[in-house]
Amino acid sequence: MSRPERNVHIAKSVKVIEWLKTELLDQIANLYKGLHQANQSLISDSLASLVIVVYVLARRVGVPYRELDQNVARKLREHTREGHQLEEWYGDLSQLEEYINKR
Template structure:
Protein backbone atom coordinates (compact mmCIF):
# COMPACT_ATOMS: atom_id res chain seq x y z
CA UNK A 1 0.00 0.00 0.00
CA UNK A 2 1.44 3.37 -1.00
CA UNK A 3 1.68 6.34 1.36
CA UNK A 4 -1.45 8.13 0.01
CA UNK A 5 -3.41 4.87 0.25
CA UNK A 6 -2.34 4.40 3.89
CA UNK A 7 -3.44 7.94 4.72
CA UNK A 8 -6.81 7.35 3.08
CA UNK A 9 -7.20 4.05 4.95
CA UNK A 10 -6.33 5.74 8.26
CA UNK A 11 -8.86 8.55 7.63
CA UNK A 12 -11.51 6.01 6.70
CA UNK A 13 -10.91 4.08 9.95
CA UNK A 14 -11.27 7.27 11.99
CA UNK A 15 -14.51 8.09 10.18
CA UNK A 16 -15.88 4.58 10.84
CA UNK A 17 -15.00 4.79 14.54
CA UNK A 18 -16.72 8.17 14.82
CA UNK A 19 -19.77 6.75 13.05
CA UNK A 20 -19.86 3.77 15.43
CA UNK A 21 -19.66 6.07 18.46
CA UNK A 22 -22.58 8.14 17.22
CA UNK A 23 -24.51 4.98 16.32
CA UNK A 24 -24.10 3.70 19.89
CA UNK A 25 -25.29 7.01 21.34
CA UNK A 26 -28.21 7.12 18.92
CA UNK A 27 -29.27 3.59 19.84
CA UNK A 28 -29.05 4.35 23.57
CA UNK A 29 -31.38 7.34 22.97
CA UNK A 30 -33.73 5.12 20.94
CA UNK A 31 -33.66 2.52 23.71
CA UNK A 32 -34.69 5.10 26.31
CA UNK A 33 -37.49 6.33 24.01
CA UNK A 34 -38.66 2.75 23.50
CA UNK A 35 -38.70 2.15 27.25
CA UNK A 36 -40.53 5.44 27.84
CA UNK A 37 -43.23 4.49 25.32
CA UNK A 38 -43.26 0.80 26.37
CA UNK A 39 -42.55 -0.12 22.74
CA UNK A 40 -41.14 -3.65 22.84
CA UNK A 41 -40.14 -3.68 19.17
CA UNK A 42 -38.20 -0.40 19.53
CA UNK A 43 -36.48 -1.77 22.64
CA UNK A 44 -35.45 -5.00 20.90
CA UNK A 45 -34.33 -3.11 17.80
CA UNK A 46 -32.19 -0.70 19.84
CA UNK A 47 -30.64 -3.41 22.00
CA UNK A 48 -29.77 -5.59 19.00
CA UNK A 49 -28.27 -2.58 17.18
CA UNK A 50 -26.19 -1.78 20.26
CA UNK A 51 -24.83 -5.32 20.45
CA UNK A 52 -23.91 -5.26 16.75
CA UNK A 53 -22.24 -1.85 17.01
CA UNK A 54 -20.22 -2.95 20.03
CA UNK A 55 -19.00 -6.10 18.30
CA UNK A 56 -18.05 -4.15 15.18
CA UNK A 57 -16.29 -1.48 17.27
CA UNK A 58 -14.32 -4.18 19.07
CA UNK A 59 -13.23 -5.60 15.72
CA UNK A 60 -12.27 -2.16 14.39
CA UNK A 61 -9.94 -1.63 17.37
CA UNK A 62 -8.28 -5.00 16.88
CA UNK A 63 -10.23 -7.38 19.10
CA UNK A 64 -11.78 -10.54 17.76
CA UNK A 65 -15.40 -11.45 18.40
CA UNK A 66 -14.09 -14.34 20.48
CA UNK A 67 -11.95 -11.96 22.57
CA UNK A 68 -15.07 -9.96 23.37
CA UNK A 69 -17.11 -13.08 24.11
CA UNK A 70 -14.42 -14.38 26.48
CA UNK A 71 -14.19 -11.01 28.23
CA UNK A 72 -17.98 -10.92 28.69
CA UNK A 73 -18.12 -14.42 30.18
CA UNK A 74 -15.17 -13.66 32.45
CA UNK A 75 -16.84 -10.43 33.58
CA UNK A 76 -20.06 -12.34 34.30
CA UNK A 77 -18.17 -14.88 36.41
CA UNK A 78 -16.29 -12.10 38.24
CA UNK A 79 -19.48 -10.19 39.07
CA UNK A 80 -21.25 -13.39 40.14
CA UNK A 81 -18.33 -14.34 42.39
CA UNK A 82 -18.10 -10.84 43.88
CA UNK A 83 -21.80 -10.70 44.76
CA UNK A 84 -23.00 -8.10 42.26
CA UNK A 85 -26.46 -6.79 43.21
CA UNK A 86 -28.08 -7.96 39.98
CA UNK A 87 -26.92 -11.45 40.78
CA UNK A 88 -27.91 -11.33 44.44
CA UNK A 89 -31.35 -9.86 43.77
CA UNK A 90 -32.35 -11.57 40.54
CA UNK A 91 -29.71 -14.11 39.46
CA UNK A 92 -29.41 -12.25 36.13
CA UNK A 93 -25.66 -12.69 35.70
CA UNK A 94 -25.49 -16.44 36.24
CA UNK A 95 -28.59 -16.82 34.05
CA UNK A 96 -26.87 -14.90 31.23
CA UNK A 97 -23.66 -16.89 31.73
CA UNK A 98 -25.63 -20.15 31.46
CA UNK A 99 -27.36 -18.90 28.30
CA UNK A 100 -24.10 -17.86 26.65
CA UNK A 101 -22.40 -21.16 27.48
CA UNK A 102 -25.28 -23.19 26.01
CA UNK A 103 -25.34 -21.45 22.61
Protein backbone atom coordinates in the same frame (compact mmCIF):
# COMPACT_ATOMS: atom_id res chain seq x y z
CA MET B 1 0.50 -0.07 0.58
CA SER B 2 1.74 3.31 -0.66
CA ARG B 3 1.78 6.34 1.61
CA PRO B 4 -1.34 8.06 0.10
CA GLU B 5 -3.28 4.78 0.18
CA ARG B 6 -2.26 4.24 3.80
CA ASN B 7 -3.39 7.75 4.76
CA VAL B 8 -6.74 7.19 3.07
CA HIS B 9 -7.11 3.86 4.88
CA ILE B 10 -6.32 5.47 8.25
CA ALA B 11 -8.71 8.36 7.61
CA LYS B 12 -11.44 5.93 6.56
CA SER B 13 -10.89 3.82 9.70
CA VAL B 14 -11.12 6.90 11.93
CA LYS B 15 -14.30 7.98 10.15
CA VAL B 16 -15.89 4.55 10.60
CA ILE B 17 -15.01 4.51 14.32
CA GLU B 18 -16.53 7.97 14.75
CA TRP B 19 -19.66 6.85 12.90
CA LEU B 20 -19.95 3.76 15.14
CA LYS B 21 -19.67 5.95 18.22
CA THR B 22 -22.55 8.11 16.99
CA GLU B 23 -24.51 4.95 16.18
CA LEU B 24 -24.05 3.82 19.80
CA LEU B 25 -25.47 7.10 21.05
CA ASP B 26 -28.32 6.99 18.54
CA GLN B 27 -29.31 3.49 19.63
CA ILE B 28 -29.11 4.45 23.31
CA ALA B 29 -31.46 7.36 22.55
CA ASN B 30 -33.81 4.95 20.74
CA LEU B 31 -33.66 2.60 23.72
CA TYR B 32 -34.62 5.44 26.08
CA LYS B 33 -37.52 6.35 23.78
CA GLY B 34 -38.67 2.75 23.71
CA LEU B 35 -38.47 2.49 27.50
CA HIS B 36 -40.35 5.77 27.92
CA GLN B 37 -43.07 4.67 25.50
CA ALA B 38 -43.09 1.07 26.80
CA ASN B 39 -42.59 0.04 23.17
CA GLN B 40 -41.29 -3.54 23.32
CA SER B 41 -40.45 -3.63 19.62
CA LEU B 42 -38.33 -0.45 19.78
CA ILE B 43 -36.63 -1.66 22.96
CA SER B 44 -35.73 -5.02 21.40
CA ASP B 45 -34.60 -3.44 18.13
CA SER B 46 -32.42 -0.88 19.92
CA LEU B 47 -30.81 -3.50 22.15
CA ALA B 48 -30.06 -5.72 19.15
CA SER B 49 -28.53 -2.77 17.31
CA LEU B 50 -26.41 -1.92 20.35
CA VAL B 51 -25.03 -5.46 20.51
CA ILE B 52 -24.13 -5.34 16.81
CA VAL B 53 -22.48 -1.92 17.09
CA VAL B 54 -20.45 -3.02 20.11
CA TYR B 55 -19.12 -6.07 18.26
CA VAL B 56 -18.28 -4.09 15.12
CA LEU B 57 -16.67 -1.29 17.12
CA ALA B 58 -14.59 -3.84 19.02
CA ARG B 59 -13.34 -5.27 15.74
CA ARG B 60 -12.58 -1.81 14.31
CA VAL B 61 -10.42 -0.94 17.34
CA GLY B 62 -8.57 -4.25 17.22
CA VAL B 63 -10.47 -6.44 19.67
CA PRO B 64 -11.35 -9.78 18.04
CA TYR B 65 -14.88 -11.10 18.52
CA ARG B 66 -13.57 -14.12 20.43
CA GLU B 67 -11.63 -11.91 22.83
CA LEU B 68 -14.71 -9.79 23.45
CA ASP B 69 -16.76 -12.94 24.13
CA GLN B 70 -14.10 -14.23 26.51
CA ASN B 71 -14.03 -10.94 28.38
CA VAL B 72 -17.82 -10.93 28.70
CA ALA B 73 -17.74 -14.48 30.08
CA ARG B 74 -14.95 -13.55 32.50
CA LYS B 75 -16.84 -10.47 33.68
CA LEU B 76 -19.99 -12.51 34.25
CA ARG B 77 -18.06 -15.05 36.34
CA GLU B 78 -16.37 -12.30 38.35
CA HIS B 79 -19.56 -10.38 39.03
CA THR B 80 -21.43 -13.55 39.97
CA ARG B 81 -18.64 -14.62 42.32
CA GLU B 82 -18.36 -11.15 43.87
CA GLY B 83 -22.10 -10.92 44.57
CA HIS B 84 -23.08 -8.18 42.12
CA GLN B 85 -26.48 -6.72 43.02
CA LEU B 86 -28.13 -7.90 39.80
CA GLU B 87 -27.01 -11.41 40.66
CA GLU B 88 -28.05 -11.15 44.28
CA TRP B 89 -31.47 -9.71 43.52
CA TYR B 90 -32.43 -11.51 40.32
CA GLY B 91 -29.80 -14.07 39.31
CA ASP B 92 -29.46 -12.24 35.98
CA LEU B 93 -25.71 -12.72 35.58
CA SER B 94 -25.62 -16.46 36.18
CA GLN B 95 -28.63 -16.88 33.86
CA LEU B 96 -26.84 -14.90 31.15
CA GLU B 97 -23.65 -16.89 31.66
CA GLU B 98 -25.60 -20.14 31.37
CA TYR B 99 -27.33 -18.90 28.19
CA ILE B 100 -24.03 -17.85 26.60
CA ASN B 101 -22.35 -21.13 27.49
CA LYS B 102 -25.17 -23.13 25.84
CA ARG B 103 -24.91 -21.25 22.51
